[in-house]
Amino acid sequence: xxxxxxxxxxxxxxxxxxxxxxxxxxxxxxxxxxxxxxxxxxxxxxxxxxxxxxxxxxxxxxxxxxxxxxxxxxxxxxxxxxxxxxxxxxxxxxxxxxxxxxxxxxxxxxxxxxxxxxxxxxxxxxxxxxxxxxxxxxxxxxxxxxxxxxxxxxxxxxxxxxxxxxxxxxxxxxxxxxxxxxxxxxxxxxxxxxxxxxxxxxxxxxxxxxxxxxxxxxxxxxxxxxxxxxxxxxxxxxxxxxxxxxxxxxxxxxxxxxxxxxxxxxxxxxxxxxxxxxxxxxxxxxxxxxxxxxxxxxxxxxxxxxxxxxxxxxxxxxxxxxxxxxxxxxxxxxxxxxxx
Numbered sequence: 001x002x003x004x005x006x007x008x009x010x011x012x013x014x015x016x017x018x019x020x021x022x023x024x025x026x027x028x029x030x031x032x033x034x035x036x037x038x039x040x041x042x043x044x045x046x047x048x049x050x051x052x053x054x055x056x057x058x059x060x061x062x063x064x065x066x067x068x069x070x071x072x073x074x075x076x077x078x079x080x081x082x083x084x085x086x087x088x089x090x091x092x093x094x095x096x097x098x099x100x101x102x103x104x105x106x107x108x109x110x111x112x113x114x115x116x117x118x119x120x121x122x123x124x125x126x127x128x129x130x131x132x133x134x135x136x137x138x139x140x141x142x143x144x145x146x147x148x149x150x151x152x153x154x155x156x157x158x159x160x161x162x163x164x165x166x167x168x169x170x171x172x173x174x175x176x177x178x179x180x181x182x183x184x185x186x187x188x189x190x191x192x193x194x195x196x197x198x199x200x201x202x203x204x205x206x207x208x209x210x211x212x213x214x215x216x217x218x219x220x221x222x223x224x225x226x227x228x229x230x231x232x233x234x235x236x237x238x239x240x241x242x243x244x245x246x247x248x249x250x251x252x253x254x255x256x257x258x259x260x261x262x263x264x265x266x267x268x269x270x271x272x273x274x275x276x277x278x279x280x281x282x283x284x285x286x287x288x289x290x291x292x293x294x295x296x297x298x299x300x301x302x303x304x305x306x307x308x309x310x311x312x313x314x315x316x317x318x319x320x321x322x323x324x325x326x327x328x329x330x331x332x333x334x335x336x337x338x339x340x
Contacts, residue, residue: 004339006090006315009057011050014315016339021093027074028098030084030110032066036309037090038124039332041154042242045323051244061089062107063127065120072098078113085111085123085289090312092336100275100286109275112289115297122296122303124333125154129292129301130285132159132240134270135215136166137283139238143167145212148202148230152179152190154331155240156217157306160188165300168213171205173198178327182305198223202230215240215268221247224265228257236264306331311338 005019023031044060046052068082075098078084087106088094096108114123132155141147145168149160152174160183164170171189174180180190191201202211210232216223217240227237258265270285277287295301310318312334321328 001093004092004312005059006061006312006334007057007059008048011056012048012320013056014048014319016312016315019091021091021095023070023093023095025070025072025095026097027072029072030068030075030078030086030096030098031070032064032068032084032086032094032096034064034066034088034090034092034094034336035083036065036121036124036336037061037088037312037334038063038065038127039090039318039322039334040128041322041329041331045319046242046244048319049323052242059089059091061091062087062105063124064088064090064094065114065124066094074098078110083114083120083123085114085126087111087127090315090334092312092339103274104271106275106285112286112293115290115293117297118293121307121309121333121335123293125158125303125307125331126289126292128154128331129158129162129303130288131155131270132162132217133288133292134273135159135238135240135268136162137270137273138266138268139213139215139236141166141168141213144169146206146209147171147213147215148173148198148205148211149215149217150174150193150198150220150223150227151217151241152176152183152330153217153326154306156215157183157186157330158301158303159215159217159240161186161301163213163215164188165295173201176326179330182330185305186302198226198230211235213238217241219243219245221245222249225249225254228254228261228263231261231263233261234263235261236266238266238268240268308332309335309338312336313339 001023086096147168
């Protein structure tokens with residue numbers, strides 16, 4: 001069958017092209033008509049700009065929300081008409097397997113059925129909230145912890161909401177006044193670091209206590225030497241951004257401070273989690289999806305202020321703006337209904 005597919009044809013070039021999808025289903029496969037797909041501004045933006053793998057020409061995507069239109073003979077958990085999340089590309093139709101991978105990136109597999117109470121465009125960003133949830137899981141944040149989130153892009157903004165929902169005392173730092181304004185509407189205190197040192201910022205927001213936790217949701221490897229001076233003993237700096245650009249720092253004083261204050265520099269990659277929920281597993285991708293959806297439903301998380309619905313037909317301009325004009329969008333979801 002013919003499909004419309006967002007493709008990076010070359011560096012700084014995104015095009016909606018016509019492609020082929022084999023609609024013959026194996027017994028455990030599912031075919032869905034895409035309704036929404038969430039854009040990963042960091043990862044997909046880096047591919048678009050040419051400084052991440054895979055290099056163009058390539059397709060991309062991992063957060064597809066669709067309506068099931070066909071199922072294989074052995075599919076048990078899903079029926080025609082169900083709305084589902086799959087780890088599939090930005091295509092107007094998606095084919096994927098019902099059975100998840102054991103752990104890691106669950107590419108071209110079923111995620112979860114969308115709960116009836118969840119708006120479908122919110123379901124398209126569960127993947128992105130799940131990335132931020134990995135920082136919560138790995139950092140072991142506690143209620144009342146002083147937390148600074150650096151970077152108010154979608155992942156940083158989602159992390160701020162999740163840390164606040166966990167009871168932490170969160171402040172968000174970003175140089176974009178528009179993004180800070182969105183955070184303030186979500187009830188999160190903010191600070192613009194332009195002209196300030198992070199040590200001075202932390203001194204003020206913690207009244208001299210220093211930080212329990214700092215989350216780096218930016219490509220900010222050059223900040224780490226300053227941030228270790230902002231942490232309490234046993235503090236934790238969590239790496240939530242993509243670190244693809246070269247940074248030159250003197251690691252001797254950095255290691256000395258990490259060692260002397262028993263600090264943790266914690267990676268927050270979520271791809272090591274198992275996928276399927278099971279009674280003996282605490283943290284899983286599908287479990288995170290379900291819990292995040294429930295937190296949205298209960299009003300603990302607010303995805304709506306973070307999302308701009310855009311047309312797949314405008315993919316070139318949308319990716320260009322996400323990468324090179326940080327003031328225009330915070331996060332984007334392709335609305336495939338706009339081209340039908």
